[in-house]
Amino acid sequence: MKVFYKTRATSTGGRTGHTALDDGSLAFDLASPGSGKEGANPEQLFALGYAACFGSALELIAKQMKLDVTAKTSVEVGIGQTASGGYALDIDIYAETTGITEDEAHRLIEKAHEVCPYSNATRGNIDVRLHVVVN
Template sequence: MTIAVEKVLYTARATAHGGRDGHTASDDGKLDVTVAPPKEMGGNGEGTNPEQLFAAGFASCFHSALKVVGRRARQNVDHSTVTAEVGIGPINGGVGYGLEVELVVSLPDVDRAIAEELVAKAHEVCPYSNATRGNIKVGLVVA
């Protein structure tokens, strides 16, 4: 199923030079990074990598969704955190590569059962969750 956006509210634009071993910057200059493969993948590890950028985006986006559903449920999520762990590895017998994500959510001021409900609801609201649903494995962990 393809998700259709009803109205585009904002468009981010970034340009990469050199792929996984180069430079990436947004058109407004707010993101300007050296990109390098991590040592675990044979690189020098002296820059960020696409998986770190994806993890940062997913964690930030999911946390915003969590704050929205927490507010709607009248729950205190002020001290919550979301950590996204993005793994990359071979798929299809090594023909290509794929990603998997684990979102580790800490809600210290919320009862565990309610925290699990909020995380599940945030997973329905978050644009990254909606974009990845059915495409890659996304695990949800309430820490």
């Protein structure tokens, strides 16, 4: 694979510590959900990245399909314990579209799911469900 871009982040203190991009452009204090501590958690950060990446995949596929569409992407990321005692993520992707039919919207989200790097990274090891809202 030819790599177009690479970035690096460093974290200290795990889920209750601090994480930052090594170039200094973005940093977060971390807090576990329900802890009452100020800060983001890794699932929120993953949801932010996935939503942005999937939105770009939707735009790319819409252009290829010659669709005049406005789309908004939301991603919900959950975490839970598996039967074997490990932990796993659970994901729902919502594409809210305007300007296309429901059938076109379903084809669009499915094709975007095939090309999105986050979708390719999670495929086969995380439950990901696709949802379409047509306005």
